[in-house]
Amino acid sequence: MKKKSVIGREHPILYLLPALIVLTMLVFIPLVTNIVKSFTVKNSFSFGNYTKLMNDKYFRQDLKNTFVWLLYTLPFEMILGLFIALLLNIKLRYQKFYRTLFIIPWVIPATVVCIIWKWMYNADYGVLNYILLKLHLITKYQPWIASAQQSLACQAAVYVWKISPFVMIMYLSGLQSISEDIYEAARLDGANWFVQTFQITIPLLFPVMRSVILVSTIWSLNSFVYVYTITGGGPARVSEIVQIFIYKTGIEQFKFEYSATAANVFLVIVMVVAVINIIVGDRAEDKIQ
Amino acid sequence: MKRTLIIALVLLLAVGMIFANGQSEEKGSAAQSGKQRTLVIWYEGNEAESFARLIPEFEKAHPDIKIDLVNIPYASLANQQLVACQSNAGPDLMWQSNSWVNSFAQMGLLEDLTDTMKQYPNLKDFEKNINPVTLELGLLDGRIYGLPWSTEAMSLVYNKDMFKEAGLDPENPPKTWADMVEYAKKLTVDKDGDGIIDQYGFAVCGNAPGNCWFRFVPDLWAAGGEVATPDLKHGNIDTPEALEALKYYTEFLTKYHVAPESSVSNNSGDNRTLFINKKVAMYIDGQSGVMNVQKESDIDLGICLWPGKNGPTTAGLGGMYVDMPKNAKNKADAWTFLDYFFSKETQEWFPIAFPTNLEAQKGERFNNYRDEHYREQLAHTRNFQLLGDTPTCQTIIMEMIQSVLSGVATPEQALKDANARITEALDK
Numbered sequence: 001m002k003k004k005s006v007i008g009r010e011h012p013i014l015y016l017l018p019a020l021i022v023l024t025m026l027v028f029i030p031l032v033t034n035i036v037k038s039f040t041v042k043n044s045f046s047f048g049n050y051t052k053l054m055n056d057k058y059f060r061q062d063l064k065n066t067f068v069w070l071l072y073t074l075p076f077e078m079i080l081g082l083f084i085a086l087l088l089n090i091k092l093r094y095q096k097f098y099r100t101l102f103i104i105p106w107v108i109p110a111t112v113v114c115i116i117w118k119w120m121y122n123a124d125y126g127v128l129n130y131i132l133l134k135l136h137l138i139t140k141y142q143p144w145i146a147s148a149q150q151s152l153a154c155q156a157a158v159y160v161w162k163i164s165p166f167v168m169i170m171y172l173s174g175l176q177s178i179s180e181d182i183y184e185a186a187r188l189d190g191a192n193w194f195v196q197t198f199q200i201t202i203p204l205l206f207p208v209m210r211s212v213i214l215v216s217t218i219w220s221l222n223s224f225v226y227v228y229t230i231t232g233g234g235p236a237r238v239s240e241i242v243q244i245f246i247y248k249t250g251i252e253q254f255k256f257e258y259s260a261t262a263a264n265v266f267l268v269i270v271m272v273v274a275v276i277n278i279i280v281g282d283r284a285e286d287k288i289q
Numbered sequence: 290m291k292r293t294l295i296i297a298l299v300l301l302l303a304v305g306m307i308f309a310n311g312q313s314e315e316k317g318s319a320a321q322s323g324k325q326r327t328l329v330i331w332y333e334g335n336e337a338e339s340f341a342r343l344i345p346e347f348e349k350a351h352p353d354i355k356i357d358l359v360n361i362p363y364a365s366l367a368n369q370q371l372v373a374c375q376s377n378a379g380p381d382l383m384w385q386s387n388s389w390v391n392s393f394a395q396m397g398l399l400e401d402l403t404d405t406m407k408q409y410p411n412l413k414d415f416e417k418n419i420n421p422v423t424l425e426l427g428l429l430d431g432r433i434y435g436l437p438w439s440t441e442a443m444s445l446v447y448n449k450d451m452f453k454e455a456g457l458d459p460e461n462p463p464k465t466w467a468d469m470v471e472y473a474k475k476l477t478v479d480k481d482g483d484g485i486i487d488q489y490g491f492a493v494c495g496n497a498p499g500n501c502w503f504r505f506v507p508d509l510w511a512a513g514g515e516v517a518t519p520d521l522k523h524g525n526i527d528t529p530e531a532l533e534a535l536k537y538y539t540e541f542l543t544k545y546h547v548a549p550e551s552s553v554s555n556n557s558g559d560n561r562t563l564f565i566n567k568k569v570a571m572y573i574d575g576q577s578g579v580m581n582v583q584k585e586s587d588i589d590l591g592i593c594l595w596p597g598k599n600g601p602t603t604a605g606l607g608g609m610y611v612d613m614p615k616n617a618k619n620k621a622d623a624w625t626f627l628d629y630f631f632s633k634e635t636q637e638w639f640p641i642a643f644p645t646n647l648e649a650q651k652g653e654r655f656n657n658y659r660d661e662h663y664r665e666q667l668a669h670t671r672n673f674q675l676l677g678d679t680p681t682c683q684t685i686i687m688e689m690i691q692s693v694l695s696g697v698a699t700p701e702q703a704l705k706d707a708n709a710r711i712t713e714a715l716d717k
Binding site: 014122123124125126133139140141143145146147148231234235236237238251252253254 | 296368371372375484485495496549550551552553554559562563566568680681684688689691692694695696697698
């Protein structure tokens with residue numbers, strides 16, 4: 001009998017080694033360097049950066065903007081993603097064509113999406129104003145990203161448009177794992193589409209939903225490209241989020257220690273949000289079951 | 290066999306990651322004798338066509354040098370150059386706005402050119418062949434860190450046909466701030482009566498730090514203000530003069546509504562597009578920008594001196610420099626290029642705006658309406674203050690303007706905040 005190789009069982013670390021090397025170089029070393037830098041002021045150990053950050057009105061404003069951004073993006077991408085997934089789960093002709101169509105925003109590079117939307121949002125010659133005016137949905141041109149009140153929401157809409165297809169794919173794969181027998185039994189009991197969706201689909205989809213919400217929350221909090229490309233955080237920093245603050249402070253102003261401080265504080269905040277997300281998800285799942 | 294394969298793959302991955310460091314550090318080194326060397330140039334500007342002629346000519350004369358030309362949009366040029374120079378990933382030569390060179394030199398990012406340039410025939414008498422005012426911004430402690438090759442000033446550009454339609458004399462353009470407001474009101478028109486303004490009187494620039502700087506600071510000067518105190522260590526814009534200038538600059542939109550609604554997000558290129566598409570009647574632009582307008586439209590345009598508070602006023606002296614990052618990898622070939630570039634023959638045709646070379650400025654191609662008016666504006670220019678961190682100050686001024694245009698802050702609040710930030714930026 002041929003002797004099987006047991007190297008994997010004896011030295012499983014070898015399989016993990018490449019990933020560990022990459023993680024160490026790209027995550028752990030920068031993280032430790034970041035933490036050390038944040039406690040450095042003029043080459044000496046100090047809490048000065050943290051004190052300064054807590055008193056920085058722009059950081060506080062950007063933190064608030066970041067959570068407003070999360071409120072604008074997360075619910076809408078979940079609802080839109082689920083809605084489209086439910087529609088695409090219906091057996092239709094050309095189902096694969098529709099699925100491909102709805103993936104398009106996801107595959108276009110984010111920078112390209114942002115530049116196109118930036119032009120569409122232009123208050124004077126953007127196509128969005130033109131179409132909405134022609135449809136009589138607005139009576140005058142809207143400033144969109146030129147407005148302090150509308151800017152963040154407009155950019156969040158671009159993010160939702162881009163990310164919803166990913167959410168849709170996740171939900172669709174979850175939906176397709178639900179047995180048709182359950183729906184058949186429900187239909188025999190007289191359950192309509194709404195009852196099926198809310199009493200069967202969503203509860204069974206909940207494990208997928210939990211994971212998608214967690215990933216989407218972290219992605220949303222960490223998003224940078226959209227705001228940076230469309231307005232740079234403007235006008236007048238009103239739509240600036242924490243990632244832009246970290247970039248501008250570190251890369252544009254060369255205040256590396258201060259930027260590291262902001263990054264570390266935000267990392268802790270995101271971790272807390274993720275943990276709360278997981279705890280709430282656990283409890284909700286227990287209740288549903 | 291399987292064990293050997295696995296070990297080999299893991300080792301290959303580890304070795305690959307250690308040595309996968311992107312481009313070779315030696316790419317541009319003159320030590321690669323016998324092979325073609327690459328010279329990396331970062332530029333921004335309207336000289337794409339000029340480069341399309343220059344590069345083949347240069348490479349033909351120097352077949353061992355290949356130019357890698359990278360065009361970076363002006364709005365992000367300073368920041369990208371700052372990042373690149375700080376992280377030893379910069380080019381061999383870079384095009385810079387004249388307002389940045391001194392700051393970069395103060396940060397220690399640029400090569401001192403003073404002594405080496407004397408070894409090259411087209412550079413050894415450089416200072417004698419140009420207007421010394423244009424060289425000022427490239428100096429630090431009397432040493433040369435940047436070489437100016439074009440000089441440019443901004444003026445008011447307007448559509449003569451729109452003036453006639455509004456009952457204004459196109460040969461009598463606005464000269465004062467009061468004229469500007471009055472003309473802009475008359476030139477703001479809803480042509481089809483649908484309640485939507487089809488043509489605005491004046492395009493205000495609210496985006497891109499350098500664009501805002503070149504358009505706001507001359508208004509500040511006209512009101513009697515300055516960005517920084519004479520010692521260049523503190524902001525100087527929390528003043529009645531600055532308030533007057535900021536109100537004038539922003540009230541085209543906030544009070545009189547004679548500027549486009551998109552002003553807060555429009556840079557100079559956007560305003561030029563609006564002008565080309567006949568959405569605005571007047572805007573501020575430089576010589577090279579107006580050349581684009583003439584190429585892309587048949588607008589009968591007028592150009593006049595910058596309207597000041599009480600009469601035509603000084604504009605900021607603009608223009609482009611070329612300098613060498615201190616950590617440039619191919620300095621030898623960069624010098625070869627500089628010597629070629631600054632020959633009188635090349636300077637006679639390369640710059641779209643006026644060359645700094647005094648002889649080349651006399652060329653016949655400048656005998657036209659546009660260039661004669663810009664030559665007149667050049668006689669009414671001054672240099673910006675040599676601030677320690679001009680790019681940051683430009684960003685602060687831009688954000689100040691945006692905060693007023695978007696209604697986030699009153700002019701008083703915006704000036705106070707900007708002044709504190711400028712002081713912090715200068716106090717490094």
